[in-house]
Amino acid sequence: MSTTPRDMANTYVSLIPVWLRYAALLVIIHSSAEAKIITTTKTETPLRSVRVLIGSNVKLFKVRSTDSLTFENTAGDILHQAAPHQWMSIRARQGVIEIDDVVYDAQEVIVQSSQIAPIELSKYKNRKWQDVISYPGSMRCSLSDTGHINIVNHVDVESYVAGVVAREVWPTFAKQAYRAQAIIARSFVLRQMQRRQSKSWDVTDGQGSQVYAGLREDRTGRRAIQATKYTEGIVCIYDDGKQSQIIRTYYSAACGGMTQSAAIFGAEDDIAPLAGGVACDYCRIAPGNTYRWEPVRLTKHEIFRRIVARYDSLRSLGTLRDLSIVQRSAQGRPVTIRLRGKDDQHHDMLVEQFRLAIGGNQLRSSDFRMRVSGETVIFDNGRGFGHGLGLCQWGMEGQAREGKSAAEILRYYFPGSRLQRAY
Numbered sequence: 557m558s559t560t561p562r563d564m565a566n567t568y569v570s571l572i573p574v575w576l577r578y579a580a581l582l583v584i585i586h587s588s589a590e591a592k593i594i595t596t597t598k599t600e601t602p603l604r605s606v607r608v609l610i611g612s613n614v615k616l617f618k619v620r621s622t623d624s625l626t627f628e629n630t631a632g633d634i635l636h637q638a639a640p641h642q643w644m645s646i647r648a649r650q651g652v653i654e655i656d657d658v659v660y661d662a663q664e665v666i667v668q669s670s671q672i673a674p675i676e677l678s679k680y681k682n683r684k685w686q687d688v689i690s691y692p693g694s695m696r697c698s699l700s701d702t703g704h705i706n707i708v709n710h711v712d713v714e715s716y717v718a719g720v721v722a723r724e725v726w727p728t729f730a731k732q733a734y735r736a737q738a739i740i741a742r743s744f745v746l747r748q749m750q751r752r753q754s755k756s757w758d759v760t761d762g763q764g765s766q767v768y769a770g771l772r773e774d775r776t777g778r779r780a781i782q783a784t785k786y787t788e789g790i791v792c793i794y795d796d797g798k799q800s801q802i803i804r805t806y807y808s809a810a811c812g813g814m815t816q817s818a819a820i821f822g823a824e825d826d827i828a829p830l831a832g833g834v835a836c837d838y839c840r841i842a843p844g845n846t847y848r849w850e851p852v853r854l855t856k857h858e859i860f861r862r863i864v865a866r867y868d869s870l871r872s873l874g875t876l877r878d879l880s881i882v883q884r885s886a887q888g889r890p891v892t893i894r895l896r897g898k899d900d901q902h903h904d905m906l907v908e909q910f911r912l913a914i915g916g917n918q919l920r921s922s923d924f925r926m927r928v929s930g931e932t933v934i935f936d937n938g939r940g941f942g943h944g945l946g947l948c949q950w951g952m953e954g955q956a957r958e959g960k961s962a963a964e965i966l967r968y969y970f971p972g973s974r975l976q977r978a979y
């Protein structure tokens with residue numbers, strides 16, 4: 557479900573500084589098949605907070621809480637206060653922020669509830685107020701490059717993980733699948749936090765990172781909280797003999813038969829647990845067009861139209877004369893596709909980027925056979941849903957249904973990894 561190649565293709569960033577800081581806090585754990593996943597003495601650590609971009613270039617939004625809300629500038633001065641249940645609108649106009657139509661000389665405002673109640677938020681979009689979402693933690697609202705507002709939710713990691721689990725699992729998934737999902741959601745975000753310290757946010761709230769929409773208060777939300785509490789602080793670790801690192805625990809809906817290598821997306825991910833080649837037939841239980849997908853037929857003209865809609869610079873190809881797979885992974889999945897345009901021009905791109913430009917719900921994975929017939933391109937033998945790296949979510953569920961524990965499932969999809977408490 558998560559992590560697009562845009563995110564994955566990001567450059568290699570050293571993870572040592574923060575890692576060293578909490579390497580000392582790590583306590584070796586035992587991953588047992590059932591009972592407790594981990595037994596450990598808990599180490600006192602400060603509550604770690606993740607910064608999630610929940611709105612970019614937002615023109616107008618409103619917030620409220622069951623507690624009173626305060627609006628502070630970055631110096632800590634209280635600019636504005638709102639009574640419990642009172643909606644307050646926020647927008648940017650001419651380089652400053654307005655709260656409830658009052659102009660403040662501030663380019664950044666921090667919204668917090670006076671107690672611990674979540675902050676409810678609704679954005680005004682397409683001429684109407686969108687669904688209200690409840691977020692734990694606080695909000696940092698800053699002027700964006702376009703003169704509107706970026707909203708960043710500062711939330712403790714465990715609450716964030718529960719929010720991700722609630723959106724990334726299928727509600728019917730088994731308990732051990734929820735727990736495995738909590739561990740990979742936590743590992744993934746802690747890894748992102750290590751590499752984005754200099755930026756103003758660690759992750760987005762969509763599939764480029766992990767899907768997150770604050771608190772979810774139904775049964776799935778409650779099960780997600782239970783799984784998060786049960787696995788509190790536990791992450792997937794890899795030791796290469798020199799140092800330990802938290803694994804960037806990629807995952808996707810269904811691998812279609814074999815997991816893929818992450819190495820093509822950068823040296824940082826060229827580690828044994830992400831090498832791919834894990835055979836998985838467990839995801840055949842996935843419903844609908846997931847384990848295998850139906851052939852897709854598109855004209856070259858339509859493919860070119862969709863590609864340039866996403867990558868404007870490729871307009872210079874002029875047209876799409878032909879396309880071919882020029883590189884495959886060790887597992888045989890297409891990795892690089894060559895687009896040929898006019899005058900012998902060509903452009904090579906990752907097939908993951910290509911398929912997302914075409915439409916990730918139509919070309920459901922990059923694992924396909926491609927045939928060109930005149931002006932028509934046929935994609936068939938489609939296997940799996942998503943990028944196929946790391947953990948296979950339907951495979952995780954398949955294994956959980958067969959009685960495997962979360963720890964066993966994670967060792968299966970990330971060979972050579974182990975579980976450890978990060979805090």
Ligand SMILES: [Zn+2]
Pocket residue numbers: 810811812813814836837838839840948950951
């Ligand atoms: Zn699978």
